[in-house]
Amino acid sequence: MDRASVMVSAPSHLGLRGLTKRYGSFVAVDGLSLDVAKGEMVAFLGPSGCGKTTSLRMIAGLTPASAGEIVVGGRELSGVKAHQRDIGVVFQNYALFPHMTVAENIAFGLEMRRCSRAERTQRVAEALRLVHLEGLDKRKPAELSGGQQQRVALARALVIRPSILLLDEPLSNLDAKLREEMRNEIRDIQQRLGITAIFVTHDQGEALAMCDKVAVLNQGRLDQVGTPEDLYERPATPFVASFVGRGNWFEGDACGARVELPWGTLAVARPCTGRARLMVRPHRIRIEPQRLQPPAAGSDGEWNTLLGTVERVVYAGDLVQYEVRVGAGAGANAAVTVERSTGAQREPVAVGMPVSLSFLAADTLVFGNGG
Amino acid sequence: MDERPISRALKLTAAAMFLLLLAPLLVVLPMSFSGDAYLAFPPSSWSTRWYGAVFKNARMVDAFFVSVKLGLAVTVLSLLVAVPAAYALVRLRPKGGGWLLALFTAPLLLPTIVLGLGLLIVFASLGWLGSAWGLLLCHLIVTLPYALRMLVTTLSTLPPAVEEAAATLGASPAVVFRRITLPLMAPGIMATSVLSFLVSFDEVVVSLFMTTPKLSTLPVAMFHHVEDRADPMVAALSVLLVALTLVVVLVVDRTIGLGRAFVK
Amino acid sequence: MTVAAAIAPTRPAKTGQPVATTALTAATLLLPIVAINTLGFLVPVFNLLLMSMRKVEASGALLDAWTAASWLKLFVDGFYLQLLWNTVRVSALITLLTLLASYPIALYLHRSRGTWRNLLLVLVIAPLLTSAVVRTYGWIAILSDQGVLNAAARALGAGAPLRLMFNEVGVVIGLTEILMPYMILSLLAGFGRLDPRLEEAAASLGAGPFAVFRRVVLPLSLPGVALGSLLAFVLSVSSFITPKLLGGGRVFLLATEIYDQAIVTLNWPLAATLSIVVLLVFGLALAAYGRVVRRIG
Numbered sequence: 001m002d003r004a005s006v007m008v009s010a011p012s013h014l015g016l017r018g019l020t021k022r023y024g025s026f027v028a029v030d031g032l033s034l035d036v037a038k039g040e041m042v043a044f045l046g047p048s049g050c051g052k053t054t055s056l057r058m059i060a061g062l063t064p065a066s067a068g069e070i071v072v073g074g075r076e077l078s079g080v081k082a083h084q085r086d087i088g089v090v091f092q093n094y095a096l097f098p099h100m101t102v103a104e105n106i107a108f109g110l111e112m113r114r115c116s117r118a119e120r121t122q123r124v125a126e127a128l129r130l131v132h133l134e135g136l137d138k139r140k141p142a143e144l145s146g147g148q149q150q151r152v153a154l155a156r157a158l159v160i161r162p163s164i165l166l167l168d169e170p171l172s173n174l175d176a177k178l179r180e181e182m183r184n185e186i187r188d189i190q191q192r193l194g195i196t197a198i199f200v201t202h203d204q205g206e207a208l209a210m211c212d213k214v215a216v217l218n219q220g221r222l223d224q225v226g227t228p229e230d231l232y233e234r235p236a237t238p239f240v241a242s243f244v245g246r247g248n249w250f251e252g253d254a255c256g257a258r259v260e261l262p263w264g265t266l267a268v269a270r271p272c273t274g275r276a277r278l279m280v281r282p283h284r285i286r287i288e289p290q291r292l293q294p295p296a297a298g299s300d301g302e303w304n305t306l307l308g309t310v311e312r313v314v315y316a317g318d319l320v321q322y323e324v325r326v327g328a329g330a331g332a333n334a335a336v337t338v339e340r341s342t343g344a345q346r347e348p349v350a351v352g353m354p355v356s357l358s359f360l361a362a363d364t365l366v367f368g369n370g371g
Numbered sequence: 372m373d374e375r376p377i378s379r380a381l382k383l384t385a386a387a388m389f390l391l392l393l394a395p396l397l398v399v400l401p402m403s404f405s406g407d408a409y410l411a412f413p414p415s416s417w418s419t420r421w422y423g424a425v426f427k428n429a430r431m432v433d434a435f436f437v438s439v440k441l442g443l444a445v446t447v448l449s450l451l452v453a454v455p456a457a458y459a460l461v462r463l464r465p466k467g468g469g470w471l472l473a474l475f476t477a478p479l480l481l482p483t484i485v486l487g488l489g490l491l492i493v494f495a496s497l498g499w500l501g502s503a504w505g506l507l508l509c510h511l512i513v514t515l516p517y518a519l520r521m522l523v524t525t526l527s528t529l530p531p532a533v534e535e536a537a538a539t540l541g542a543s544p545a546v547v548f549r550r551i552t553l554p555l556m557a558p559g560i561m562a563t564s565v566l567s568f569l570v571s572f573d574e575v576v577v578s579l580f581m582t583t584p585k586l587s588t589l590p591v592a593m594f595h596h597v598e599d600r601a602d603p604m605v606a607a608l609s610v611l612l613v614a615l616t617l618v619v620v621l622v623v624d625r626t627i628g629l630g631r632a633f634v635k
Numbered sequence: 636m637t638v639a640a641a642i643a644p645t646r647p648a649k650t651g652q653p654v655a656t657t658a659l660t661a662a663t664l665l666l667p668i669v670a671i672n673t674l675g676f677l678v679p680v681f682n683l684l685l686m687s688m689r690k691v692e693a694s695g696a697l698l699d700a701w702t703a704a705s706w707l708k709l710f711v712d713g714f715y716l717q718l719l720w721n722t723v724r725v726s727a728l729i730t731l732l733t734l735l736a737s738y739p740i741a742l743y744l745h746r747s748r749g750t751w752r753n754l755l756l757v758l759v760i761a762p763l764l765t766s767a768v769v770r771t772y773g774w775i776a777i778l779s780d781q782g783v784l785n786a787a788a789r790a791l792g793a794g795a796p797l798r799l800m801f802n803e804v805g806v807v808i809g810l811t812e813i814l815m816p817y818m819i820l821s822l823l824a825g826f827g828r829l830d831p832r833l834e835e836a837a838a839s840l841g842a843g844p845f846a847v848f849r850r851v852v853l854p855l856s857l858p859g860v861a862l863g864s865l866l867a868f869v870l871s872v873s874s875f876i877t878p879k880l881l882g883g884g885r886v887f888l889l890a891t892e893i894y895d896q897a898i899v900t901l902n903w904p905l906a907a908t909l910s911i912v913v914l915l916v917f918g919l920a921l922a923a924y925g926r927v928v929r930r931i932g
Contacts (some may be wrong), residue, residue, distance in 0.1 A: 377747070381739060392812060395773020462884070465665075475668060478675075488893060488907065493678055601772070610911050
């Protein structure tokens with residue numbers, strides 16, 4: 001319908017089976033298995049050293065895999081050299097050719113595919129329009145801003161109509177405002193072209209905002225893959241729970257659907273036994289001055305109530321954070337963070353005030369030996 | 372930025388030492404215009420006769436052309452040998468690459484008198500003494516360590532990501548090298564060429580062992596000349612050589628920008 | 636001269652190719668330089684070791700027999716022990732003088748800035764781009780009986796000419812100046828540790844300029860001093876052109892003797908033996924440098 005559809009390539013299905021990378025005795029990627037549907041953008045999310053960039057490089061063919069399979073569009077890629085894989089890559093530092101103009105940079109992939117000069121000119125112009133950089137074709141990379149360089153890198157990778165697009169932390173070198181802008185632009189382009197993409201990042205906000213699915217990597221292993229909602233509401237491991245979003249952590253002995261803590265007992269969402277760790281999201285906790293009646297159990301299930309004193313109030317614009325010390329006087333105590341949207345808190349709460357914190361048992365995330 | 376004033380004592384001492392450092396070159400310049408038949412200071416008369424004598428001296432002129440041709444040949448060969456070697460060491464990273472680089476740098480640590488003797492003995496047994504190819508190989512040994520180290524540094528400062536990007540866009544390793552790596556190495560290659568040429572052009576000790584009266588380089592011819600007698604002709608020749616070196620360095624710097632090769 | 640640096644440990648190739656092809660490609664690309672290095676460096680040096688133990692006739696003809704005669708000559712003939720001692724003694728003196736002459740220049744350069752500094756640096760490096768013959772010739776013009784210094788001496792009323800050539804004095808003066816650029820660059824590299832704020836701190840604590848120099852600048856510049864000294868010493872021990880021309884065949888050092896034995900006397904085994912002695916002196920100097928550097932810390 002519009003010019004973008006002219007650039008749509010045949011999107012591919014990407015499958016990873018037991019992808020592994022070993023450096024001597026160190027395992028950087030440990031049996032990564034994953035499927036990406038056509039047109040999906042999947043994030044590889046994790047802290048530095050978790051193996052996400054290594055995995056990306058193996059898919060691109062830049063790092064040889066120690067074991068495992070990579071299938072793109074039904075084509076198995078082990079043994080296929082990087083320059084024969086038909087995969088578009090956007091590098092973290094853009095890796096633009098400094099000695100070529102913007103137009104030459106973008107045209108490079110087309111030259112390699114022996115496109116005629118007329119076709120190259122036309123497709124380069126299309127690509128520049130796609131990333132909103134018309135008019136900059138004769139500039140050299142050194143004359144462009146970071147955001148502009150990033151768009152050129154994107155255009156260069158897309159103009160060749162690759163089967164899949166790989167992005168290696170493309171936004172980490174941009175300032176906050178530009179990151180958000182580019183986030184939306186990249187997502188728009190990806191969706192318009194319907195191109196399958198992998199987006200590597202350590203920023204969970206980015207991953208959740210941009211991608212259809214998120215794969216969380218932890219020390220070379222895939223901890224969980226799912227929609228942003230899946231990861232946030234139903235994290236499979238403590239690592240995912242703490243990496244995606246914020247949380248308050250407690251540890252104690254579980255017995256059925258109850259966990260014993262040094263300063264009290266909490267009702268939790270599911271039963272288990274032995275040592276357990278449980279987590280409650282800060283914005284699922286209600287905070288009220290102690291003089292008020294805590295909520296009673298109802299249709300939502302049992303309520304947990306903790307008593308404590310407000311130690312700190314942090315006004316963060318759209319949120320207010322309260323740091324509350326609970327369990328004082330019981331020997332061991334803990335600091336609990338509560339988040340409320342600004343203006344949502346009905347009863348005023350100030351530093352030093354005794355308060356009661358309440359949260360539903362259903363809102364707890366328990367990690368331990370399942371019952 | 373606060374600038375500490377430099378003490379007068381230091382300024383004076385440094386100036387005096389600088390004078391010492393530049394003394395020979397400063398003396399040679401006026402001597403080259405001496406009208407005397409032998410080296411004497413101050414000259415009793417002034418003349419440009421010795422400059423003329425340089426161009427009329429067949430031995431010197433022949434030796435000059437030998438040095439130039441040799442220098443050019445050695446430069447080209449150094450590049451042809453050192454560029455692939457640098458690429459292999461920096462991009463392909465073979466096992467023991469560190470040891471290999473140390474080995475290839477080792478000739479720099481060897482005194483030229485020892486190297487010259489070693490080459491003399493080996494080449495004599497091979498019958499290569501006095502041959503142009505033998506001389507070429509000797510100069511190559513001397514220039515290669517400089518060339519290799521310089522090119523390894525150049526390549527090391529090129530981010531591999533740019534070459535990887537080219538590969539993902541469909542360029543085979545040979546195309547990546549031709550279209551991306553080589554153009555980006557250009558300033559370094561230029562600097563290496565200039566250095567190789569000058570090192571070869573000025574090389575004297577190893578050449579002393581390798582040359583004969585029939586095949587002689589300019590520094591060797593000058594050495595033998597000075598050994599016999601000291602006359603102002605060598606002064607004139609020295610001034611010409613220093614000027615030539617300056618011109619070469621300046622021209623290359625203006626056209627390609629040597630500064631870029633050293634300041635990354 | 637550059638000292639070979641240790642290179643980072645190797646990792647597997649980063650390209651998408653399997654390791655075997657990469658190793659083959661690397662081997663092919665390295666073949667020319669390996670061949671040249673073997674033929675032009677490893678073989679000659681190793682051969683020197685062998686040659687030092689060959690038997691030779693007075694005519695210079697090499698016999699296919701082995702003997703330790705050349706090595707024995709070294710220890711038994713007082714001439715060669717004297718030669719070795721002269722070389723080491725003269726080189727040590729030259730090193731000291733070069734250090735004293737270069738230190739002010741290096742310190743001044745370290746403290747200056749901008750285009751002036753770059754210009755001076757060019758002046759320091761420029762002599763390195765000319766051949767040893769040109770630089771030595773300049774000293775002949777200064778030191779000879781009809782040279783600049785004697786002209787000045789005559790003008791000041793000196794009766795007899797100063798004998799500054801064809802003796803050790805001339806060689807020491809000439810070689811000191813010729814080695815200055817190497818020393819200056821080494822010192823400059825070592826001065827990197829010097830922070831002007833340290834000197835200011837010392838001054839603020841009551842140290843006068845000489846005390847600041849003695850207690851702050853000098854100790855911190857020691858690594859550069861050590862490296863420059865090593866460089867000057869080894870370059871001096873192996874120097875040939877300058878001692879030959881300024882010494883006029885009357886100054887006997889290891890390098891000149893090697894040349895004479897090889898080209899004039901045609902006693903290659905002896906020349907080879909002396910070459911190995913030079914390498915041994917190098918090795919000892921390097922070891923001493925290593926010890927000094929570890930002590931400086």
